[in-house]
Amino acid sequence: MIVEANTVRFDSITLDSGATLAPVEVAYETYGELNAAKSNAILVLHAFSGDAHAAGISHESGKPGWWDNMIGPGKGFDTNRYFVICSNVLGGCRGTTGPGSINPATGCPYAMRFPVITIGDMVRLQKMLIDWFGIPRLLSVSGGSMGGMQALEWAVSYPDRVVSSIPIAATTRHSAQQIAFNEVGRQAIMADPDWNEGNYYGKQLPGRGLSVARMVGHITYMSDDSMREKFGRRLRGKENFGFGFDVDFEVESYLRYRGSQFVNRFDANSYLFITKAMDYFDLTGGRASLAAALEPARARFLIISFSSDWLYPSYQSQETVRALRARNCDVAYVELLSNYGHDSFLVDVAEQADMVRGFLSSTFEKVQ
Amino acid sequence: MTAQTAKKQAFVRELLGRSDYAIISEIVEPGTKVLDLGCGEGELLEWLAANKGVQGRGVEISGVKVQHAIGRGVSVYQGDIDEGLADYPDQAFDYVILSQTLQETLYPRHVLQEMLRVGRRVIVAFPNFGHWTVRYSMLKSGRAPRTKLFPYEWYESPNIHFLTVQDFEELVALEGLVIERRYFLSGKSKVTLLPNLRAEVAVYLVRR
Missing domain, CATH: 3.40.50.1820 (Alpha/Beta hydrolase fold, catalytic domain)
Known part of the structure; x- marks a missing residue:
């Protein structure tokens, strides 16, 4: 179809x-x-x-x-x-x-x-x-x-x-918890300097803020069980810890990937307005x-x-x-x-x- | 009355494999609103909707049974009978049905009162603990009775309040309720003589 x-x-x-x-x-x-x-x-x-x-x-x-x-x-x-x-x-x-x-x-x-x-x-x-x-x-x-x-x-x-x-x-x-998670997402976007009071169209998108917002969102959409099943503590493409702040764990890789994908298909200002509508x-x-x-x-x-x-x-x-x-x-x-x-x-x-x-x-x- | 017609009258057909359902289906007037407590997979409500134009609702504790009931188009709510009736407004239903479940509730007297608050009439069907096989089993073995009707070990039985036909009649009198109809069944047959001793299942239509 x-x-x-x-x-x-x-x-x-x-x-x-x-x-x-x-x-x-x-x-x-x-x-x-x-x-x-x-x-x-x-x-x-x-x-x-x-x-x-x-x-x-x-x-x-x-x-x-x-x-x-x-x-x-x-x-x-x-x-x-x-x-x-x-x-x-x-x-x-x-x-x-x-x-x-x-x-x-x-x-x-x-x-x-x-x-x-x-x-x-x-x-x-x-x-x-x-x-x-x-x-x-x-x-x-x-x-x-x-x-x-x-x-x-x-x-x-x-x-x-x-x-x-x-x-x-x-x-x-x-609920307060639902509003709280939405507010974290909004603050992540608005804290990104590229957000620029919402005036980023045709310029650099506030991708860092929007992807962090999406990462938090994804955590709330899953459960402890489903994350344990899907990722556990598995490392991403390595045998040992990297002793740094690049991706170590599968779950980090997944969240970063989902975050960056989201930036390509979603508008940060829509994120702000729609989450506010849900909270109201x-x-x-x-x-x-x-x-x-x-x-x-x-x-x-x-x-x-x-x-x-x-x-x-x-x-x-x-x-x-x-x-x-x-x-x-x-x-x-x-x-x-x-x-x-x-x-x-x-x-x-x-x-x-x-x-x-x-x-x-x-x-x-x-x-x- | 000839012996043959008497025999015919004593025969109770089954509905969906159950004789108490056959009786309930005869009691319920067409086009009424019915609440079935402990409705299982909603077979009775589905039958009443299709054959009597009844508007049915059900309450059932088992999530899997509720899924199946909803899948067959019956409006069932997953919840506990003991507390689940509280939400409904007064006299919301023409009938509230409790089939083979009264003995499984924590507070049967409260459930009966609530059923009569929510419904104009209640239909209660329950297994009769006064049946002679139960009495005999207990007398003979000296242990919690196990019969065809009550097949469980005491520690596994869902039945937590055993009652007899006489017990129920006494509770009804205590509550000042009116029994409109009563049916006693043994297998597929109706029982008229000595129901407290001979009935396996009793079905009552009760109102305030």
Whole structure:
């Protein structure tokens, strides 16, 4: 399946901060066919560093999508039955308007003049895209991590537009620990002199800061078990310690590699804006309780967490489930056993796919 | 009544290999909301949804069973019955089902109270510890009884609260509850005479 990215342009979007962004573009890919009743559409939502290329082989890069093991013919999101859409988030750097886009007022990239955005703003732009498709109701919205937060936001903000929601390894609000790790990443970027208050476009990129930020991120996506299994204390290309500060251990090599790769594909300012949006995310939004905040939700929910995920621990998913039960919502929940930490929803997908397939199938039958 | 029709009436068919499921499936009215506690892989809920248009939810402690239940399209929550009922609002369900699990809960009386807070009616099925084979096994061996119904060694048994038909009736009276229907089963047959001695499984429909 060779897939191509498309872009739609809208005149403007009004943000939670009160600011307006005009125009705004959104990059998306689709897989499968929309049926005549437009009742088989599923919006898949990417995590922090993902993009619109969720499945298939990219025409442009030749690479598989970030959830290619979940989306395709016969897979969890079965493209023989469903029409799957994935778009790059607002503030991103993979085709959708973000801090690296040209500000029409100045003719230069927005950089730090880009307005601060929220998860709600990302979802608002996705809803504009779904309206543009003319899809009255999505069969499902689903994603892991930040994508899961969007799946929850969709169910609360546009309850009449989603039949079901599948938030995976997600939370209704960022915890102190989650904010803390994001802040370390932001400080690493802003401490890099090449960051230059965000004005590095066309110049030396703040690669050192961004790669350190990504290294920290990768640690939080794995688990002690998975790192022990993958690296242990193995040395990289040497028999003995180098007695210096070049790479000794495999794990150092891996993190440096992942960090440097990231610099080639991700914009440091997008890192700042998107992590801030995640940190601001709190579905409770000043209401008395989470259950009160979930009052508008009408969707059927499938919530999944992973036993070794210490970045978005199971207790956060369980909190969401309890609040939904208190509202007597239709909610299924399981904690899957996996060693892969927060990354489990991307890499350890066999059981997740079976559940998603069954859940979607029974949901689809109900709307037929 | 001829002997033949009497025999026919005494016969209880099985549903999904279980006679208590057959009875529960007859009790549950179509189009109702049902919560099944300890629902396993959700077979009963799936059957009730497909055949009676029931809106079903389940609670199950085993993660693997929950995975399978969700995979067959049933909304199941992985959790503990003893504490898991607390989240639900009052009278959220038409029926709350507890099949062959009451004797495994830590606080059966509290579970029964919670079930009646959450549901208008409860359906409880449990193995009868008063069955004559159990009494005989204990009398003869002088040890914790092991029978077809209770096959476990005492140290491996999931059953931590043994109860008889009479015990359950007394708890229901103590709680001031109303028994709408009661069924007693031995194998695939209904028992009418001396249920506390002859029933292997009892099924009750109870309300406040």
